[in-house]
Amino acid sequence: MEIIYKERGKGKTFELIKMASENNLYIVARDMKTVDYIFNLARNHNLSIPYPLTYNELFNKQYYGKKIEGFLIDDAEMLLQYLTNIPIKGISITKKGDFKECG
Numbered sequence: 001m002e003i004i005y006k007e008r009g010k011g012k013t014f015e016l017i018k019m020a021s022e023n024n025l026y027i028v029a030r031d032m033k034t035v036d037y038i039f040n041l042a043r044n045h046n047l048s049i050p051y052p053l054t055y056n057e058l059f060n061k062q063y064y065g066k067k068i069e070g071f072l073i074d075d076a077e078m079l080l081q082y083l084t085n086i087p088i089k090g091i092s093i094t095k096k097g098d099f100k101e102c103g
Contacts, residue, residue, distance in 0.1 A: 014045075016074055017038065017045070020042070020047075021047040021049050026063065026068060027049065027050075027074055028058045030054065031054055034054075058071070
């Protein structure tokens with residue numbers, strides 16, 4: 001799992017777009033406005049990506065494809081907060097290389 005950690009407006013989403021384009025991965029974003037922004041940004045840079053999903057589509061398993069290789073999460077902290085209306089005060093992240101995928 002790659003972790004992109006930068007300040008707002010410093011290119012995190014564009015890095016995800018490049019990863020999605022190179023590996024045919026789906027980006028997951030908070031809402032349709034953001035999904036459209038990401039898709040158009042990719043097109044404006046002549047990068048081909050699968051049409052992104054919203055958090056809601058991810059949780060409701062509203063994605064299609066026989067060979068989905070993986071997801072890239074835009075603004076992961078917002079995805080976690082999407083799960084509850086109670087503020088999330090902290091998270092832990094396993095060091096790269098030590099992560100074992102579930103399932």
